[in-house]
Amino acid sequence: MSDDHTPLAVTKANVRMFAPDGTPPPDAPDWIWDYDHPYLHGAFAPSDVEYDSEDLEVEGEIPTDLCGAYVMNGPSQRFEPVNKKYHYYDGDAQLRAIYFRDGKATFRQRYLRNGAFIVEEKAGKAIWPGLAGPYDFRLPGSPIKDVSNTDIIYHNGNLLSLWYMAGDPYKVDPLTLETTGRENLKGKLKHSLSAHSKTDPLTGELFFFNYQDQPPYMSYGMADAEGNLKFDIDIDLNGPRSPHDMGLTENYAILHDLPFYHDVDILKAHGRRVMGFHRDVPARFGLIDRFGRSDKVQWFEAEPCYILHVSNSWEEGDWVHMIGCRQDDPMPQKDGRDHHLASMMAYRRRSHVLYRWSFNVKTGETREGMIDEANTEFPTVNTHMLGRKTRYSFNQIIPVPQDGTLEGRCQTFNGLMRYDLETGETQRYDYGEGVYGSEAPVAAAQGSGKGADETRAYPVIFTTDSNTWQSHCLIFDAADITRPIARVKIPRRISIGFHTTWVDGSDLWAA
Template structure:
């Protein structure tokens, strides 16, 4: 396929990438659609594979034991309607580090919706952007489980952007084992960013919907049993994306960015609106508290995708995260029917800190830095207690060429003073969410940044993908090891780290 021949036919792709790349490992139907989230760094790959003994350059740390897992959209069939990245079938990539060797495998998440579409060999879901005709799809909007991935109860849990049905994946093979059902809970649905507390092994979860109760919050035991769940009183349907937690409390979000229910009921499509006149609210509830124990704190109107960490400081609860005052940036008429999706995915946000006083009700908030960054992670050992560092992805703004969501640099923040280190991936190189990999035996007495940061990159100059390993204490020196992956990895969403002790020793104990 000639790239130049098709430039005029793909104005949205041209604005994003400058050209239309042709891939042997991508479905041919993508070339019929002018959607930048189906081309370039986002072009899906069809291959599932397992490859051992990958090529390593640099010095791979001998004590790096565990695996990096990353979830993301990888559509199998040509979409029935306009494509949104949340519609792409979930695919998980795993890079395993063990005894100085590295292996790779990837698998589709075999969701109920994907199985139906594979049986019919076509897309049947209306997609996130609609129009919604549920008569042809019992699943309505397709729950793709393509957003988050976390280690819980001895396996991997894959979750979807909108509160969906989580799936259990075998951590060794990535094979789908069905829904991840919490014992004692009738409802399957969980939000994408439910959290595992590394200290207790507990799952802190929430879900939400269009009907009362608009949110529930709960806790599950390390072995997958429901311990606690309560309804959270909200004024109407909301679209919270994340939560934070401390040793004793959980921080829930009520954000002024939600869809109009009357439009949804009458016209069968969703219109998201940022209500600048409605304050953002954070609800602080004891970990095992009742609904009437929640305390709400009002803050400046904003939207939040991801929390870095929370902790208790005397009477105060501190929350670090990334804050957006414009969750629909850069809408352009030239983008046509894709305008709202492209605007939402561009993502303007910066590192920010909120402080809530449980005794007086006082709120303090302010910027940590003004650089446009997101997809923020921190050392999971320090989740829930005071921490200093977080690791973000640099995201170009629209005027910097950020027509689509893309990660161009790894940024390490010192959230106490706002200083940062940055390592650029390079021209035309796109990154993935980076995770912190603690050294074996590390605990809260260890230095917080004594470990490694791991991520994936894809180079659009040759479409080669690599896994990069950084010394977390000095990311500006660049990766200390680079692992060549056996295939191109398209852009994705979230990632997690599973320690070797959990991943390898747990499986050995289970099989013995």
């Protein structure tokens, strides 16, 4: 490929649409071959097969104290897109789950059947446009499709699917992956929920936030472990914002008001959500009483930035610490070779660094600083330690883009990094050439409780090898991630997904 800005077409030569033996990704729908779009091909290609598979083949040995389910949500477009426009975030939500019990593994894959999916399934075609627009305000519910494909959490005996643009949460049976209906907290929830709402692993309480284009621009609330809404507090902001995550400690929630948001006038006039980064506006973080005992928010200012994902947050004396992946510039320069996909590709190539923010609740002081300059994201911690001090963060490594290939300019994960926040030391495991990984929940070992060794746990990851289209689940020991302790073979290719959760076996098989 020359160094000019000639647009790249999706071809066998520049993106892994085919395995080396010439075979395309299995289970991909036929309509994708009419699309010059890297996020519909290769490891990103949709897989529209729903299936179960028992007693999976294992290389190595599954630990007997690894008991529960690893569930991933993510896009898998079922029908040809409206207006032939597709954004990577548009795909229909598909859940993939692997269950571990007594040293054996079972796999299950199902589409999430939320309201929009059911309407389109009956029609046999796509009806709602996606993020690439144009938005259609004549459609019911949402002017673009609420795909609910971003996040998956566990609360009150159900999995809950969540959308990053704040949509309707849907309940899913954690054992069958069958969608059972919209979660409305016993009729008390009157608005949407954003992705990255949190469930406390020790109490089962749900802490959520929501954002929208009309006042109140944000809300924060909580439901108990049985699904009873306890409070829902309006949060005053200067206008609509696009927060993606929140922090949670034992006594506080940390809300994000960041200077990266869309122009409401353009949305109303042209039906497009155009984001802008306002470098002259500070980032703000609002500490609010976690339990809603007060609606007062203590705001702290920091250097302008954007944050997709928080690793963890905790308290030490008067200080509240938050670890997350920071973007200094969420609007990188476009590459002309991406042609009609330039904006989408540029957003996916943003740089993220592990970073620490500290807020003093007595003095109002903010301290902040970078932990590591490596480009990593999707940070996770031991599933029993959310909101409590953790020493380790487990992040996905984003490779440096390579010139000349569309594949090199699509954001993928090619390795796992473990950060030691006390010593600064790191461990890493590289998945291999052409092998792509997923977010890695750190599954606490069965029987471990509060105060247990943080590394008595197992990071688990789905990988897909674009050389063979073979997918695996890798199991690591949290004490040493330099090599997996087991590899579980998945019968069919898993397309690249978004966020994941771990459900303890004690919750799944309580009876």
